[in-house]
Amino acid sequence: MQAEATIDSLPVPHAHSEPSAGKVGMWIFLVTDALSFGGLLIGYASLRSWSPTWPVPSSVLDIPLTALNTFVLICSSVSMVLAVSAAETGDRKSVIRWLGATVAGGLCFLSIQAYEYHHLISGGLSLSSSLFGATFFTLTGFHGAHVASGVLYLSTLLCGVLAGKFVGHGDSHIEIAGLFWHFVDLIWILIFTFVYLV
Amino acid sequence: MHDAHHAEPTGFLSRVVFSRDHKVIAKQFLLLGLLFLGLGGVLALLIRWQLAFPGKPVPIVGQYLFSATAGAISPEGYTMLFTMHGTIMIFFAITPMLIGAFGNLCIPLMIGARDMAFPFLNMLSFWVAAASGVVLAGSFFVEGGAAMAGWTAYPPLSGATATPGLGQTLWAVSLFLGGVSTLMGAINYVTTILMLRAPGMGFFRMPLSVWGLGLAAVLNILFVPVIAAALLMLILDRVANTGFFVSGAQPGSAGDPLLFQHLFWIFGHPEVYILILPAWGIVSDLLAVFSRKPAFGFKATAIAMSSIVVLSTVVYGHHMYTVGLSPGLGKAFMSLTMLISIPSSVLFLNWLGTIWRGSIRLEPAMLFALGVVFVFGMGGLTGLFLGAITTDIYLHDTAFVVGHFHYTMAASVLFGSLAAIYFWFPKMFGRMLCPELARLHFWFTFLPLNLVFFPMLIEGYGGMPRRLYEPTSYKYLVQFQPVNQLITFAAMVLGLAQLIFVWNVARSLWAGERAPANPWEATTLEWLTPSPPPHENFDVIPDVHRGPHEHSRPDVPDRDWIGQWESQAPETPLTPPAPPSDSEAVAV
Numbered sequence: 001m002q003a004e005a006t007i008d009s010l011p012v013p014h015a016h017s018e019p020s021a022g023k024v025g026m027w028i029f030l031v032t033d034a035l036s037f038g039g040l041l042i043g044y045a046s047l048r049s050w051s052p053t054w055p056v057p058s059s060v061l062d063i064p065l066t067a068l069n070t071f072v073l074i075c076s077s078v079s080m081v082l083a084v085s086a087a088e089t090g091d092r093k094s095v096i097r098w099l100g101a102t103v104a105g106g107l108c109f110l111s112i113q114a115y116e117y118h119h120l121i122s123g124g125l126s127l128s129s130s131l132f133g134a135t136f137f138t139l140t141g142f143h144g145a146h147v148a149s150g151v152l153y154l155s156t157l158l159c160g161v162l163a164g165k166f167v168g169h170g171d172s173h174i175e176i177a178g179l180f181w182h183f184v185d186l187i188w189i190l191i192f193t194f195v196y197l198v
Numbered sequence: 199m200h201d202a203h204h205a206e207p208t209g210f211l212s213r214v215v216f217s218r219d220h221k222v223i224a225k226q227f228l229l230l231g232l233l234f235l236g237l238g239g240v241l242a243l244l245i246r247w248q249l250a251f252p253g254k255p256v257p258i259v260g261q262y263l264f265s266a267t268a269g270a271i272s273p274e275g276y277t278m279l280f281t282m283h284g285t286i287m288i289f290f291a292i293t294p295m296l297i298g299a300f301g302n303l304c305i306p307l308m309i310g311a312r313d314m315a316f317p318f319l320n321m322l323s324f325w326v327a328a329a330s331g332v333v334l335a336g337s338f339f340v341e342g343g344a345a346m347a348g349w350t351a352y353p354p355l356s357g358a359t360a361t362p363g364l365g366q367t368l369w370a371v372s373l374f375l376g377g378v379s380t381l382m383g384a385i386n387y388v389t390t391i392l393m394l395r396a397p398g399m400g401f402f403r404m405p406l407s408v409w410g411l412g413l414a415a416v417l418n419i420l421f422v423p424v425i426a427a428a429l430l431m432l433i434l435d436r437v438a439n440t441g442f443f444v445s446g447a448q449p450g451s452a453g454d455p456l457l458f459q460h461l462f463w464i465f466g467h468p469e470v471y472i473l474i475l476p477a478w479g480i481v482s483d484l485l486a487v488f489s490r491k492p493a494f495g496f497k498a499t500a501i502a503m504s505s506i507v508v509l510s511t512v513v514y515g516h517h518m519y520t521v522g523l524s525p526g527l528g529k530a531f532m533s534l535t536m537l538i539s540i541p542s543s544v545l546f547l548n549w550l551g552t553i554w555r556g557s558i559r560l561e562p563a564m565l566f567a568l569g570v571v572f573v574f575g576m577g578g579l580t581g582l583f584l585g586a587i588t589t590d591i592y593l594h595d596t597a598f599v600v601g602h603f604h605y606t607m608a609a610s611v612l613f614g615s616l617a618a619i620y621f622w623f624p625k626m627f628g629r630m631l632c633p634e635l636a637r638l639h640f641w642f643t644f645l646p647l648n649l650v651f652f653p654m655l656i657e658g659y660g661g662m663p664r665r666l667y668e669p670t671s672y673k674y675l676v677q678f679q680p681v682n683q684l685i686t687f688a689a690m691v692l693g694l695a696q697l698i699f700v701w702n703v704a705r706s707l708w709a710g711e712r713a714p715a716n717p718w719e720a721t722t723l724e725w726l727t728p729s730p731p732p733h734e735n736f737d738v739i740p741d742v743h744r745g746p747h748e749h750s751r752p753d754v755p756d757r758d759w760i761g762q763w764e765s766q767a768p769e770t771p772l773t774p775p776a777p778p779s780d781s782e783a784v785a786v
Contacts, residue, residue, distance in 0.1 A: 142430070
């Protein structure tokens, strides 16, 4: 009886040009999330600008290693784009390949970050060693938590794709996950610039 | 996203506890808010006891609560009381009631949707809020007691050195969780309003309650993450000694206590509007319904609320005039703050315009809505003195500030919530409340409430600091002791009067008269569906044909309202047209 009725107020989530509630919700979440990074970055900027002593980042941090890591993350964004377009055309094999590559990119990023943390902590830098250490670990750690949740999110989708879901014209699950992944990537570019390079 | 019908869940857990139905979640939030309102009220009475009778043992409950000091309140205990009172009332009483309960109830029903856009997220939002409430309530029982740094938790007071106890850390964790819950709700509300409006429900056909709730959600989306970032840094300061907000935490480090104040008020000022916007919207709708007139200046009200949202984001510095802000910046913040009085006046004028020459029905919900008009007027006018630097420097941190924000927050928002409860209770629970008891509740709330907060303005003007443990320790304040006692007695009456409300609700749930679908002859979509609404709200999603307040239209015969869902006036039996002479002459 209930199956007969339809919700005529709901937009039909078929074309990518037409935003589904899921996509709108994700965009709004990204605004929120951007502002939480914004709060941390305001704190970072303010503390750094008033601090009498602030080390030159390159004297403490391994810039080439992190540049490589940045490259890895950007590549994972590219593979995410390929996964989204494959999902749209219904090419299940490609979706699995590119989504898998994206997850691998995320894991690679996290591993390099873990190595970097280990290296820095054994060198004496920690959350409580200085404001440089405090802001560094808070910002990169908060971002790392986002990458980790992204890896979990994409892995869940990958399992779904392997089980035969989420692929095909009109299903925006992978596209929505892509929005999150690109956002995490974009935030990293900002953090890499402000924390490592400037 | 699933756009198909869901079968109604049948199990107890999925129907009552982990329900995804917005109407059930609304009730859960209402219960949470009312429980914390009671707790916050008890804390307020304890604060008032200390101010009226400093150092005297608290009668009845003192021997249990403060056994170490023979029933008297210690300075630490007093500090904890006002810290937890503020935190509980703002984040755990009025936020769940207005935004959690009525946001959830009203938004889908009023825009003609079957539920929120993300029902699962909605359920999660409530349970995270409940967890955050448990953490906060639990913090009373840890060693050293609950938080003691004031509801604003300024470092270094909230740092690990000044308040080493676990309670302050739990406070920050609890607020962080509360923020997460609020964000989940806000994302849901905005998405729902954008995506799930019934056919014909344009933005300017949405009731003003939905406007207020939606705008509050927008502010939440923008500013809750900022306080979340600040709380994260505060938690790290306390547990990992990061030193963001404490100067000299490490050798040579320059942590900045003012940074926390900036981050706190970037959020904290919009938070004031987050709470008052839904109340404004609800009052605007209720005044129209019970004056049997269209809301005066409907679009202007919506636009005024929107412009207040924009302005509220750039005025936070008026909370920090006395911290050594650059005078130029202070003046900028003052000018921007004063600009808010323009849209606020538009709102106020429109309310008066709505009730002007209306056929006013003094139902309990209307009494509370009129109460909001009065107390918000008081709150707004006293705000001018605090927004202007010259007077603020004198009044800062006095009881005047306490009186002012209690008029806006405690009085306006609380009255808005109570108006909403009296208005939508029949829709929520399918039963009518007793109007006589409700009127009694109104007068025993309205009069003592003014006796509580108005004298605070006078005391503050006389120089009495807020958060003062022992008012008689200053000679010039001894003269205020009778006033302090008057406030305390009025507060006790105010507290006891709420028992009328509790009794009314309990009696109605047990044996109240069954509510019809539209007991108030209102025009918005929630009154189309039965009380309480069925699972998924509407049999058929209604088409919306008109604005939300079409009362007293001359072309609608026999009744003074026409619902948003009605394409034309209902067929009526032929009645001879009323003789045009006498009645009009009386009306003019």
